[in-house]
Amino acid sequence: xxxxxxxxxxxxxxxxTAYCGGNRFRxxxxxxxxxxxxxxxxxxxxxxxxLEQADARLSCIQKGFTHLSYGDLSKKKLYExxxxxxxxxxxxxTVELFEERGxxxxxxxxxxxxxxxxxxxxxGPMRIxxxxxxxxxxxxxxxxxxEPYRAMDHREKITELLEQNFRGQSLEDPAVKKKASxxxxxxxxxxxxxxxxxxxxx
Numbered sequence: 001x002x003x004x005x006x007x008x009x010x011x012x013x014x015x016x017t018a019y020c021g022g023n024r025f026r027x028x029x030x031x032x033x034x035x036x037x038x039x040x041x042x043x044x045x046x047x048x049x050x051l052e053q054a055d056a057r058l059s060c061i062q063k064g065f066t067h068l069s070y071g072d073l074s075k076k077k078l079y080e081x082x083x084x085x086x087x088x089x090x091x092x093x094t095v096e097l098f099e100e101r102g103x104x105x106x107x108x109x110x111x112x113x114x115x116x117x118x119x120x121x122x123x124g125p126m127r128i129x130x131x132x133x134x135x136x137x138x139x140x141x142x143x144x145x146x147e148p149y150r151a152m153d154h155r156e157k158i159t160e161l162l163e164q165n166f167r168g169q170s171l172e173d174p175a176v177k178k179k180a181s182x183x184x185x186x187x188x189x190x191x192x193x194x195x196x197x198x199x200x201x202x
Contacts, residue, residue, distance in 0.1 A: 001042050001043065001044065002020050002021040002042070002043040002048065003020070003040065003041070003042060003043060004018055004019070004020050004037060004038065004039055004040060004041045004042075004043050005019045005020060005039070005040075006018070006019040006039060007019075007032075007037055007038065007039040009029065009032065010029075011029070014028060014029045014030075015027065015028060015029060015058065016028070016029055016031075016032035016037070018032075018037060018051060020043050020048065020051065021043070021048070025051045025052070025054065025055040026055055026058055026059070027051065027054035027055055027057070027058050028054070028057070028058050028061070031054035031057065031058075032054075035047065035050055035051070035054070056086065056087070056090060057090060057093070057094070059086075060082055060085075060086045060090050060091065060094045061094055061097070063081075063082060063085060063086075064078060064082060064094050064095075064098060064103075065103075067081050067082070068098075068103060072109050072112075073104070073136075074104075074106050074109060074110075074135050074136035074137050075095050075098075075099060075104050075106055075136070076136030076137070076138075077135065077136040078095055078098070078104065079091050079092065079095050080136070082094060082095070106137055106138070106141050107141055107144065107145070109137075110132055110135070110137045110141050110142065110145045111145050113128075113131065113132060113135060114128050114132065114145045114146070114149065117131055118149060122157060122160075122161055122187065123187055123188045124149075124154055124157075124184075124187055124188030124189035124190070125146055125149045125150050125154075125188055125189075125190075126185075126188040126189070126190070127186070127187050127188025128146065128149060128188055129142055129146060129188075130188070132145065132146075153193075154189055154190075154193050155193055155196055155197050155200075157189075158184055158189055158193055158194060158197045159197055159200075161184065161187070162180060162184075162197065165180075165183070166180050171198065177198060181194050181198070
């Protein structure tokens, strides 16, 4: 039977390092206490397996923090990045832990994205929906976030976009109108609002 040769605790980092059978296991203090580890104790095959799992858990958590250090991510996107290196169950556990600790908040993040898409990029509701879906947010989160944008009157925003991007062109010209309408629709505005704005020009 193996023996836990050395056990080092790092209270500041909330980690512990266990040395056993020529292997080093970096684990959380939580797992260290949960497994009741003590230097010099016998290590059964079952405990060795638990140490391996605890080592992978801490590694997955640290990888998650590394990904978030580069920018905010939805739960789905973080899971997908972790899944490249770790077991699916461990990835789900890590994502759930991050959400519980407040490191992930899909609703708040989706609202920030939506606000930026509307105020900075002038995207309409349909384009915002596409962008949020691409970021990995659930349909439920997207629907909640889009509620206020769907209730807005976008005709003033559409008029501003036309004046900025089609200045000097006759919006009564059928070819220009067709081109501008398609461009506005790609930016996420509905045909009804677009038609209303063009009717005001006539």
